Amino acid sequence: MEFSNLYFLYIFLPLTLAVYFLIPGLKRKNVVLLVASLVFYAMGQPYYLPLLVAVAFANFWLAERVIPGRAATLLLPVGLNLVILAAFKLLKVSFGIALPIGVSFYTFQLIAYQVDVYRKKHPPEGSFFHFLLYISMFPKMLMGPIVRYDEVKTQLTHRKTNPRGIFEGAVRFCVGLAKKVLIADYAYVAFTELEGLSYGAAAWLAALMFMFYIYFEFSGCADMAIGLGRVFGFRYAENFDLPYTSRSITEFWRRWHITLGSFFRDYVYIPLGGNRKGKARQILNLLIVWALTGLWHGANWNYIIWGLYFFVLLAVEKQLMPKLEKVPYAARLLITMFFVLIGWVIFAHEDMGALGNSLAMMFGKGPFWSSSVGVILGNTVPLIAVCLIGSSVLPRWFSFLWGAVLVRGRKENQFSFLQLIYAISLLLFAVLLLYLCTASLVGAASKPSLYASF
């Protein structure tokens, strides 16, 4: 079940929240959250629910048998999760069998969990109930972020109701919903409209719309997950940090899908030796990491090429970094976004023929301009403006400024008129976004989220 869905918004979510907050005691609240999460999962793919529970149980059982310092004991639990992930990715590509919802995210969370037990970062969880709750929690189930066990282990058993956190989480959810429904969905429509045209300019514009679509789609879903997590008292790691303001590819990957990048850093790159075993080994390690990053997105050639494309870019950038640092900010931003955009063209086309055709059109094949492209460009100007502003640093500046003027320095437990204005302004903002999203969702069924199939 998608978050950007009227049934979720007005039936599932309020019902879950009402029961959750009305029932006293954390233990009971956890029961409500677990039941809601399993129902949420079953409303998408009931046939994969036993798999989720079985995988969680297997990992719970195996983790108790992982002996820190004995790598052999780690092979089975890590191998099991890798096999499940790889098998379903291959089944999808080969036979079109649907991926279990969230499998890419929960298998990575489980691998991190097992390795952290091995590394003595935390002991194995003693309660299967808490373990299943951690794995299946619905706010993060669909599209992450990849939440590590040690980030939430304390919150599973000791979290306090924080009215401000709940409120701000709800507002964050509405912002994420608006990013998905009011921007990403429209950008996707524009992308598909432009994809149908055989002109160079249309191909460039389509790539730009896809670039915006995937950012607002994915970061919107992360905002919804993080916001809902806060409503239930959990703090999930941030997954995006204004990636389209990056001035280098390295910086872009520090800001894009942060929890995936940190997973590969901590559980693949560093264990392989990172940069500690010489230049050649470091390059090999990077190659492995980026091939795996591509594969994680799908067992299709375009994703592998996409991963390797970034490997090459990062390797070259590393060599050129001293020179690049002298290039003015705006130029570095533009250069970085150019390469990121080309990367999204690769990512957007699973069909290699279509990928080749798009790239060829962008770089000179066939006519460049037509009046139909002009009309669509004219039609799309407000959307492009919204996307540019929305992915820039401006909303964050405004939010900081607004919060700084009204809230900073004031204690939460002390009444302040300015803080009241701040809170009411947030409420009105959230209600406005909800209203606009409802209007849009009523007007047209929202498209499935791209990352829901990963």
Add this chain to the structure above:
Amino acid sequence: MKKIYAVLGALLLTLLLVVGIYSLFSLNADVKKPELTFSGLLSGSYASGTRSYYAEAFPQSESLKKMNTSLNGFYKFSGFSGEDDVQLILNMNSQAADHGASLENPSTAASSSNGSDSSQSTEPTEPTQPETTESVAPSDGPEAGTVVENLGAALLVGTRAVEVPYADYDSISDYAGAVTNIATALGSDVNTYSIVVPNAAEFYTTEDYHTGSSSQIDMIDYCYDHMGSNVRTVDAYSALASHIDEYIYFRTDHHWTQLGAYYAYTAFCDAAGLHAQPLSSFETGQYDSFVGSMYNFLSDYPQSSILRENPDTLHYWRPYVETDTFYYEDATLSLKYEIGVISWVGDSVSNKYLCFLGGDHPVTIISTDVDGPVCMLLKESYGNAFAPWLTSHYSKIIAIDPREFNRDGKPSLDLKQFAQEQGVDDCIVLDYPMVLNSDSYIEWLNRLVQ
């Protein structure tokens, strides 16, 4: 402040709850609920059906509709429309090919019969429940499980909206193959004709929208070139092209007018060696204030108001021969429903194009008092305005909609056997360019003879 945050959070939750409860009591009763089955529960289709049902039945206040239109207007800005006056371009998907429109009246006109015994021929025939069965092609949502194909774009240009096809020459070649397969299956005793008719985009847009990958003449030529020698191709394009200053296409609807169909009919007569009857032989009439499918497709965009403010007029020409017309739900012809070649459509029916054969039905049979051969017309809705012209030449015209057979939940049809049973002499396959790109439609054509 903690209390204030708690109150505001509770307000937000209450809002969601209130809307949720209100919506459950105000769901649109016309939307069909999903059926609860064990297999549906296990496969997840019941849950996804429930979500779709809820979204469709969600109470749509005027304010929400207006806001959605405003959002669409904002995101489809028309302030920069240039010299060619194109204001809007939108993607079109296969809904146009998949969903026909019908003007059914089974409750009042049904009569159980196995034969073709005629009842009185009264034209126009008045349907009694048009408002509940009216469905306009491009505005309908795709059914669950329907493959949505990108067939082209909708263009709002001046006071006209048109469909611009994006040619997929592999599909066009497959379409030509499908028609050839039909001709082969029917055998040499049946003359098979292919009529691919251009739509309005070919004649009423600036060059950009009917050249290159959107050139319909190129699509038609390519299609005809790839057909077998057992298919006789009809040059309807030239016949229409020489009359573009006449009212041969609607402006607010994706169809041609009956006058447009007439010029294609004259081209068909040339190919079939028939003598086309002059227009003056037919009694004519008109329906005013026709705002058609293209308006419906674009109605969520504020720019579409120009179509509503400039409606079409539908002119019809009734056959001068005696006709009995029935439609059937399947090829067994066991249940028949009376309809007119030209039906009466009241003011409450906005889709006046439904007057032709009462819209799309699996099988429609027109029996005439002409002592002539039998014709089978395989068609999508473009064929509905064409069929009336054939009444002057054939004793029986059997119109078949390929979309209504041999797929999920639809009856089966073995076209070869059916044609033999009906004594078919001529078979006409008539389509417009949007379906040439539709792999689904081509598949349904092929399944008729598989």
